[in-house]
Amino acid sequence: MGQRDQTGDWARRLSPSLEEIEALAIEAYAALPSEFRALSGEIRFHVADFPEDEVVEEMGLESPFDILGLFEGRAVGALGTPQTGEMPNRILLYRRPILDYWAEHEESLGTLVAHVLIHEIGHHFGLSDDDMEALEAATD
Numbered sequence: 001m002g003q004r005d006q007t008g009d010w011a012r013r014l015s016p017s018l019e020e021i022e023a024l025a026i027e028a029y030a031a032l033p034s035e036f037r038a039l040s041g042e043i044r045f046h047v048a049d050f051p052e053d054e055v056v057e058e059m060g061l062e063s064p065f066d067i068l069g070l071f072e073g074r075a076v077g078a079l080g081t082p083q084t085g086e087m088p089n090r091i092l093l094y095r096r097p098i099l100d101y102w103a104e105h106e107e108s109l110g111t112l113v114a115h116v117l118i119h120e121i122g123h124h125f126g127l128s129d130d131d132m133e134a135l136e137a138a139t140d
Helices: 018-031 034-040 053-058 095-104 109-124 129-139
Strands: 044-048 069-072 090-094
Touching: 018 044, 018 090, 018 095, 018 109, 069 109, 090 095, 090 109, 095 109, 109 129
Parallel strands: 044 090
Antiparallel strands: 069 090
């Protein structure tokens, strides 16, 4: 569980920037077992405030706050010969929806970013949301 800020110095604090969220993601990724990172292959991380309008529309979301992260690319099992013009796989983290979720739950920001990152890496391995929910339930 995260630690509560005991300094009480909230008057001068700003919300975490895109770069600070990215640093949390990089830290979470570095903390994963090296074997897991090796199997992940080349993944790029990108942090944006919100998903693009096309993502919201394609996924049928009611609001851009309804998604915390997104995997773009081909799952590891579907890789093979790269297609001409194909971009490298990437994981997008959405800062504003993550901060909104964080504000409403008892979870540290670092833990939340790590959870979203690992969830999206699961999609990189070809797991569905249902697969990941079953895995999480089995570990609880």
